[in-house]
Amino acid sequence: MTSEPVALLASPLDQWPPSWSPSGVIFDCDGLLVDTESQWVALQDEYLARHGASLDPMTRRAITGRAAEQVVLTIAGVVGKDPHLVGEELVAAHREHIGERLSPLPGALEALRAMAAVRPVAVASNSPRDLLDAKLDGLGIAGVVDASIAIEDVREPKPAADMYLAAARALDADPADCLGFEDSETGAEAALAAGLQLIAVPSIPGQRPRSPRRLESMADPVLSSWIAGWELRR
Template identity: 35%
Template sequence: MSAVVFDLDGVLVDSEPVWEEVRRAFVADHGGQWQPDTQQRLMGMSTSEWAAYLSGELGVRLPADEVARGVVAHMARRYEDGGVPLMPGAVDAVRRLAARWPLGLASSSPRVLIDVVLDRTGLTASFKATVSTEEVARGKPEPDGYLLAAERLGVDPAACAAVEDSSNGLRSAYAAGMRVIAVPHPRYPPAPDALALATYVADDLGDLTPERVAAAMRTGT
């Protein structure tokens, strides 16, 4: 194995509840209607994709670019005022694996939020390459973000393990040809068919040791 590529939201940062709260409020404040399946559909979308969805499908009375700016500004303020809501064991897991392999990050968050999170958690130097799906043509479940992360790391995607939590993220990493390690979020579990794509399902980030990651990579070959 040559590298490990992490997702950010839901894996390292418990941000999905914050995203849901912020976007729900934004939709309600601007005349839209949140649907029962909205949060699951949004997970993994790029900024342009979810902004267009809120504007076009949920009835928010603003153009997509204004939706994106407004929601991201609210998210940045939440991180600045309340701190970054790290998943338990996130920093230790990153540092454990960074001591053995180069790490990448393939996130659906906008670049500004990725940089804020890594800076505030002291993890910037742990990642050799980071990708926001703003920087690729298609968001998750398409493989574009993971493929670009592998390219920036200078490694073959097939020689990478990806750490994911969501249905769209698992599908994205699998489509990129990576070995997929799932760390399901307890509040937003992935669909069974997406979870079935994982070579290994970890109980939590404490379960993510170099030995288990290496074994999962061998199992997937």
């Protein structure tokens, strides 16, 4: 069942830079820290093309950032194959290539490390645990984040709020006092449903995540200046 989008409320992020600072920070991974989301989308498009099929723009927009199971079901319906077989083929191809090149998105790791130096941070991803751990290890941040939440750790994946609520609990922080970073519409709805203060940094064409603040990249100079003014709370 698809829930109604959460209404945008007044946020400390309405002011830029904010006078507020968070108790904890929760990051998405794919498409936010590292350019794996575009690789995953490209792999899906290649798979569809081999079967003489494609996704219309609205369907592509709707499934971006969703759990792999939802993506697989959608693609299986388009190509007319058994979802289990499609899942095996797509996920196997993704696992085969995930470690070949992990390209951090501009400013992402620098911002994460700067925030982690003064506040507890977590990563919350719709990825399976083994893939999430591989990405955090490959990016060199496994020892930097205080907690990571994978799809196996929650009852419902994004766009449900579960993942962000679990991450806030892991940081011992009130979700409303947490700053979230997301790139996708799916992830943004999850963060908003959990009550986070959200900054969207979309990296996939066609994604227009709702949030009180949107940046072109994590290398935003105002973001960097704001983080530099946070006091130590660890």
